[in-house]
Amino acid sequence: MSTDKLIEKSEPISLCMQADLIPNSGICAELDGQQIALFYLPRESPRLYALGNWDPIGKANILSRGMVGDLDGRLVVASPMYKQHFDLLTGECLEDTEICVPVFPVSLVGDHVMLRL
Amino acid sequence: MLKVVVVGNGMVGHHYVEQLVASKVEAQITVIGGETRPAYDRVHLSEFFAGRSPEDLALTTRDHYRELGVEAHFGDMVASIDRDGKTLTTDSGQQFSYDKLVLATGSYPFVPPVKGNDLEPCVVYRTIDDLGIIQAQAKGGKVGVVVGGGLLGLECANAVKNLGLETHVVEFAPGLMGVQLDSGGSAMLRRKIEALGVTVHTSKATQVIEQDAEGEARLRMQFADGGSLATDMIVFSAGIRPYDQLAKDSGLTVGERGGIEIDYHCKTSDSDIFAIGECALFGGRIYGLVAPGYRMAEAAVSQLTDEVVAFQGADMSTKLKLLGVDVGSIGDAHGKEAGSVAYTFSDERIDVYKRLIVSADGKKLLGAVLVGDCSDYDTLLQYFLNGIALPADPQTLILPYNAGAAPALGAGALPATAIICSCHNVSKGDIVNAMDAGFCSLGEVKAETAASSGCGGCAALLKNIVDDELAARGLEVNKAMCEHFNFTRQEMFHVVKVESIKSFDELINKHGSGRGCDICKPTAGSILASLWNDYVLEEKHVGLQDTNDTFLANMQKNGTYSVVPRIAGGEITPDKLITIGQVAKKYNLYTKITGGQRIDLFGARVQHLPAIWEELIAAGFETGHAYGKALRTVKSCVGSTWCRYGVQDSVAMALYIENRYKGLRSPHKLKSAVSGCTRECAEAQSKDFGVIATENGWNLFVCGNGGMKPRHADLFATDLDDETLIKYIDRFLMFYVRTADRLQRTSVWMGTLEGGLDYLREVVIEDSLGIAAELEEQMDSIVGSYQCEWKTTVEDPERLKRFRQFVNSKAEDREIIFVEERGQPRPATEAERIQILAESA
Ligand code: SRM
Ligand SMILES: Cc1cc2nc3c(=O)[nH]c(=O)nc-3n(C[C@H](O)[C@H](O)[C@H](O)COP(=O)(O)OP(=O)(O)OC[C@H]3O[C@@H](n4cnc5c(N)ncnc54)[C@H](O)[C@@H]3O)c2cc1C
Ligand code: SF4
Ligand code: FES
Numbered sequence: 001m002s003t004d005k006l007i008e009k010s011e012p013i014s015l016c017m018q019a020d021l022i023p024n025s026g027i028c029a030e031l032d033g034q035q036i037a038l039f040y041l042p043r044e045s046p047r048l049y050a051l052g053n054w055d056p057i058g059k060a061n062i063l064s065r066g067m068v069g070d071l072d073g074r075l076v077v078a079s080p081m082y083k084q085h086f087d088l089l090t091g092e093c094l095e096d097t098e099i100c101v102p103v104f105p106v107s108l109v110g111d112h113v114m115l116r117l
Numbered sequence: 118m119l120k121v122v123v124v125g126n127g128m129v130g131h132h133y134v135e136q137l138v139a140s141k142v143e144a145q146i147t148v149i150g151g152e153t154r155p156a157y158d159r160v161h162l163s164e165f166f167a168g169r170s171p172e173d174l175a176l177t178t179r180d181h182y183r184e185l186g187v188e189a190h191f192g193d194m195v196a197s198i199d200r201d202g203k204t205l206t207t208d209s210g211q212q213f214s215y216d217k218l219v220l221a222t223g224s225y226p227f228v229p230p231v232k233g234n235d236l237e238p239c240v241v242y243r244t245i246d247d248l249g250i251i252q253a254q255a256k257g258g259k260v261g262v263v264v265g266g267g268l269l270g271l272e273c274a275n276a277v278k279n280l281g282l283e284t285h286v287v288e289f290a291p292g293l294m295g296v297q298l299d300s301g302g303s304a305m306l307r308r309k310i311e312a313l314g315v316t317v318h319t320s321k322a323t324q325v326i327e328q329d330a331e332g333e334a335r336l337r338m339q340f341a342d343g344g345s346l347a348t349d350m351i352v353f354s355a356g357i358r359p360y361d362q363l364a365k366d367s368g369l370t371v372g373e374r375g376g377i378e379i380d381y382h383c384k385t386s387d388s389d390i391f392a393i394g395e396c397a398l399f400g401g402r403i404y405g406l407v408a409p410g411y412r413m414a415e416a417a418v419s420q421l422t423d424e425v426v427a428f429q430g431a432d433m434s435t436k437l438k439l440l441g442v443d444v445g446s447i448g449d450a451h452g453k454e455a456g457s458v459a460y461t462f463s464d465e466r467i468d469v470y471k472r473l474i475v476s477a478d479g480k481k482l483l484g485a486v487l488v489g490d491c492s493d494y495d496t497l498l499q500y501f502l503n504g505i506a507l508p509a510d511p512q513t514l515i516l517p518y519n520a521g522a523a524p525a526l527g528a529g530a531l532p533a534t535a536i537i538c539s540c541h542n543v544s545k546g547d548i549v550n551a552m553d554a555g556f557c558s559l560g561e562v563k564a565e566t567a568a569s570s571g572c573g574g575c576a577a578l579l580k581n582i583v584d585d586e587l588a589a590r591g592l593e594v595n596k597a598m599c600e601h602f603n604f605t606r607q608e609m610f611h612v613v614k615v616e617s618i619k620s621f622d623e624l625i626n627k628h629g630s631g632r633g634c635d636i637c638k639p640t641a642g643s644i645l646a647s648l649w650n651d652y653v654l655e656e657k658h659v660g661l662q663d664t665n666d667t668f669l670a671n672m673q674k675n676g677t678y679s680v681v682p683r684i685a686g687g688e689i690t691p692d693k694l695i696t697i698g699q700v701a702k703k704y705n706l707y708t709k710i711t712g713g714q715r716i717d718l719f720g721a722r723v724q725h726l727p728a729i730w731e732e733l734i735a736a737g738f739e740t741g742h743a744y745g746k747a748l749r750t751v752k753s754c755v756g757s758t759w760c761r762y763g764v765q766d767s768v769a770m771a772l773y774i775e776n777r778y779k780g781l782r783s784p785h786k787l788k789s790a791v792s793g794c795t796r797e798c799a800e801a802q803s804k805d806f807g808v809i810a811t812e813n814g815w816n817l818f819v820c821g822n823g824g825m826k827p828r829h830a831d832l833f834a835t836d837l838d839d840e841t842l843i844k845y846i847d848r849f850l851m852f853y854v855r856t857a858d859r860l861q862r863t864s865v866w867m868g869t870l871e872g873g874l875d876y877l878r879e880v881v882i883e884d885s886l887g888i889a890a891e892l893e894e895q896m897d898s899i900v901g902s903y904q905c906e907w908k909t910t911v912e913d914p915e916r917l918k919r920f921r922q923f924v925n926s927k928a929e930d931r932e933i934i935f936v937e938e939r940g941q942p943r944p945a946t947e948a949e950r951i952q953i954l955a956e957s958a
Binding site for chain 1: 167168173175600601631632633634635637638639656659660662663664665667668672674675676723918919921922923924925926928930932933947
């Protein structure tokens with residue numbers, strides 16, 4: 001999806017700067033009381049992924065501290081609590097497809113990380 | 118088209134619908150459910166109190182049924198059946214006609230006919246709506262009573278306890294779980310449950326329930342023995358009764374004590390009407406578990422196809438975790454069969470009880486009871502289900518490991534009929550057939566047979582069988598660590614070393630595929646650290662570390678971390694103790710002396726870690742690597758300096774060893790200890806490498822283990838001087854680091870070395886491989902490049918950025934909540950957390 005279209009439609013908010021991101025890893029941001037896990041994978045397309053930070057299985061705000069990688073071709077983050085994998089694009093839990101965490105549209109505009117809840 | 122109407126949309130009714138949709142039968146399906154919501158997972162009902170929402174528990178949705186073309190009505194009970202006209206009418210007056218009717222009406226909780234059982238906070242435990250009521254009633258109450266000490270009653274007691282009420286279980290019979298357990302097992306279960314703070318009353322008959330006149334609580338229960346109990350809520354969980362009134366009213370045959378009678382085909386006395394699940398009576402028995410219900414559903418569906426399967430009863434063995442206590446019951450737990458022989462093992466120190474019931478000839482397992490330790494359940498169940506001949510000394514099956522117990526049943530010993538996955542009813546034969554058809558990898562077998570896609574309890578056994586079958590076919594067992602590398606850890610180590618690879622990217626580009634995962638990344642990270650000892654948070658390594666290694670602390674259950682400073686050899690000055698106390702107070706940390714002779718500080722928020730460490734480092738502390746696959750502790754005893762019997766300075770040696778190997782990254786954690794004489798107060802023989810003083814020097818022991826499978830260390834060399842001792846340890850550790858598999862402790866690694874201890878001695882002492890010098894050199898270089906990772910971290914503003922809770926605000930994570938216990942903070946339980954958040958909102 002092209003970034004300018006996104007802005008037109010929903011006016012995403014600037015969450016943080018590109019320099020705050022950690023390549024191949026996650027950080028956490030907050031917007032309106034929602035905790036967001038942001039992952040920056042410079043070699044992938046898209047480069048940015050945003051999921052809810054709450055791990056519904058581990059019951060803690062920790063997904064941003066999980067390890068990223070791929071399984072069967074799907075980009076995933078492994079929860080640092082009990083190691084279940086969540087799809088970075090859809091939020092789906094690979095081990096239990098009934099469980100899903102929220103995903104948010106996110107993009108880099110200039111130096112800004114823009115996100116829409 | 119064939120009109121099929123399913124009455125009741127519980128777990129079994131829903132399974133029937135799914136099976137029918139998946140079959141080739143062309144049918145127009147109508148579902149009528151008495152509850153207001155579509156089928157949900159009743160088995161995991163209690164998780165509602167742990168925060169699982171009704172949506173999480175749902176097995177299906179209205180939309181899903183719509184997509185399947187199933188017509189569904191909820192919140193309306195079927196009131197009557199007109200069998201001649203083949204129609205039925207619901208409470209709300211709707212009428213439906215059917216060609217085939219399926220009764221899946223389940224059961225309801227039995228409420229004993231005690232006077233007062235209808236007073237306000239008397240409730241039952243069966244549906245999501247019940248849970249809502251229980252939750253509401255628990256608010257403001259202090260005491261909760263569960264009537265019934267069976268399987269469901271105890272599960273319910275757990276829920277009541279988690280709601281924060283003082284919990285009592287009142288049971289009519291003399292013991293808990295009388296159906297599944299013998300008296301010994303039942304007594305052990307009681308001990309364990311009482312230890313958890315639940316009060317158990319057995320042989321108690323309730324006579325009357327009344328408003329509490331003394332005003333102590335809402336209600337008071339009067340017992341037949343004259344005693345009484347004040348309580349704010351009573352949950353009845355005293356058994357279930359089938360919903361069979363509808364069947365009775367329409368003239369179907371119903372058992373004397375309830376239940377709709379069915380035959381092998383799940384047909385009732387009217388051959389166009391089936392009954393399945395907990396409302397059905399088969400062979401004089403109601404099956405109160407979900408798996409038999411599923412088998413009935415499948416048998417009933419098969420009646421509409423040309424491939425008819427019969428329901429032939431089902432095994433009622435169960436394995437449960439009740440209130441955190443492991444309980445297992447297999448077959449004839451009470452030893453009812455004539456001539457049967459029982460073996461009992463009981464250890465009151467660790468509260469474990471195990472009992473085997475064996476046939477008179479000693480060949481067959483008839484039943485088993487396990488309380489406190491269910492690790493033998495899978496093996497015993499296979500013996501039982503498949504009638505496998507028992508070993509000559511059956512008791513070895515339940516004795517603790519170190520008594521020379523029989524090994525777990527090998528995959529090869531199982532017959533083709535052995536059920537491997539009971540959730541999906543997959544036998545060993547099904548797995549072998551799938552492999553014969555060309556689905557050979559574990560993943561393919563799973564996808565093809567559905568094995569291991571339910572509760573997951575069979576995963577280990579499934580893998581054993583696949584590996585065993587592969588080996589039997591002369592195919593190579595896939596030892597690849599994950600989908601990204603076709604290597605074992607050992608092979609990866611060699612590649613990294615030989616090609617001098619310095620980063621994960623380089624490694625995966627040259628030798629792997631994809632982007633890596635949480636298995637290969639930390640393995641590579643550990644190997645890179647063992648070989649080149651770079652700072653672990655360097656940018657190129659950052660993504661390779663597990664959260665514990667990334668944040669240099671261990672994650673706790675609520676997302677906070679523990680802080681473990683190194684206290685080498687367990688020796689600590691008063692000033693350092695004071696610092697630890699001050700830091701803990703300032704950051705509100707829970708402190709505890711660990712089993713490794715040091716002090717753990719728990720509950721640190723991620724954003725406080727750097728400040729905590731700054732203060733600890735200023736007082737002279739270093740990281741204890743409690744988070745790393747690395748050297749943990751070197752325990753010491755006080756030794757010859759103080760002890761009357763000590764023959765060497767064990768403290769000094771422990772300090773030297775701990776400081777030498779601290780920070781060494783290895784396939785798994787490493788522990789050591791040094792004792793000052795043979796009394797062995799430091800328990801060196803339970804360590805990966807242990808040292809015991811002698812009159813002439815030191816004895817070195819290797820490959821011991823505490824933990825899950827304790828192993829006594831082997832005596833490796835005797836009467837060594839200081840220098841030789843260190844030389845041998847250098848070589849031993851480096852050889853382990855090089856050759857062990859990922860997450861393999863030294864004790865397990867020893868088991869994989871062909872030639873065992875003698876071989877290890879040849880390599881380390883006699884240098885049979887000619888690599889001793891290289892091993893020592895490598896160790897020297899690691900020792901020489903040691904840095905305290907926390908020191909490096911707090912000195913680098915770039916690194917500190919990682920430790921922000923939020924990049925865009927200074928707020929705290931408000932969902933991390935502590936409560937006080939024994940004068941210290943502890944994480945709030947799930948129920949407390951939900952309640953505190955709700956109150957603050
Ligand atoms: C804190 C402590 C318990 C305590 O309160 O005393 C502890 C706590 C943990 N142990 Fe332990 N173990 C602790 C001493 C032990 C001991 C006793 C000892 O070292 O003398 C053992 C048995 C000895 C042994 O390892 O051979 C022990 C055997 C285990 C095992 C089983 C290892 C095995 O080979 O079977 C695990 C699981 C694992 O490593 O995979 C484990 C894992 C853990 C973990 C890391 C579990 C986890 O992932 O959260 C715990 C986290 C520590 C934390 O958050 O800081 N812990 N653990 C002890 C810390 C010692 C220290 O100062 O570093
Ligand atoms: C707390 C708890 C824990 C459990 N744990 C386990 C476990 O660990 N392992 C295990 O195997 N089993 C367990 N069980 C038992 C398991 O849940 C049942 O065996 C299973 O749900 C039975 O399924 P069913 O479809 O036959 O009945 P149900 O799930 O009871 O469904 C029957 C449905 O039919 C409806 N109904 C009744 N009459 C009518 C009517 N006239 N018209 C329309 N609808 C009607 C009912 O309202 C109900 O919704 C547990 C049960 C509970 C309550
Ligand atoms: S091991 Fe020996 S030296 Fe150490 S405390 Fe015991 S008796 Fe004393
Ligand atoms: S036994 Fe539950 S998934 Fe196999």
